[in-house]
Each structure stands twice: as C-alpha cells, then as structure tokens.
Amino acid sequence: MEQLIKKTEQWFIDRNLHTLDGSGQLRKLNEEVGELIQAYKDKDRTEEIDAVGDIMVVLIGYCMQRGLYINDCLASAYNEIKDRKGKVNEQGVFVKE
Helix, strand or coil: CCHHHHHHHHHHHHHHCCCCCCHHHHHHHHHHHHHHHHHHHHCHHHHHHHHHHHHHHHHHHHHHCCCCCCCHHHHHHHHHCCCCCEEEECCCCCCCC
8 A cells, every 4th residue: 555655645746746845635535435435326336446546646636735644634533533432323324432
C-alpha cells in the first residue's frame, strides 16, 4: 500500500498538481462518490472497485495539496473509532453509543 501511495503522489508531482489548493480534488471526490453510489445501486462490482480506487487517488492528491499525510489522517480516524461501542441501525449504519 505504501508503495502505491508513493507512486500516486509522484503522479501528482509529475503533473505539477501537488501545489494546488485542494478545491479541484474536492469537486472530483464528489464526482467519484457519485460513481460509487451508482455502481453500488447497479451491483456493478467492477465499477465499484474502480470508484473506490479513484476515491483513494483523489484523497491522496487532496492530502498532498493541503499538506496532510493520508496515513496520519487514517491513523487519526482509526484512533477515534477503535474502542467505539454501538450498534447497527435498520439502515445498516453503525451508531455509536
């Protein structure tokens, strides 16, 4: 995973995209999430895989542009949820206590 992150970061650098302000990546993220939702609705696994990958690329680029480290962001989120307790509601969403 770390190697793929580095390759993705290099892709942004090679295209001089790493210094932008992140707003374009936010618009792209919205588009990619929409594609993931549609793939889910269509039960199209190939498109789901593509959309999740695209979302990851966009998030890596956004982090570069904003001076964040994607690994740090994930670690921070995991540290918040690791001991969380709760239950799944009728819509299949985990609700914390």
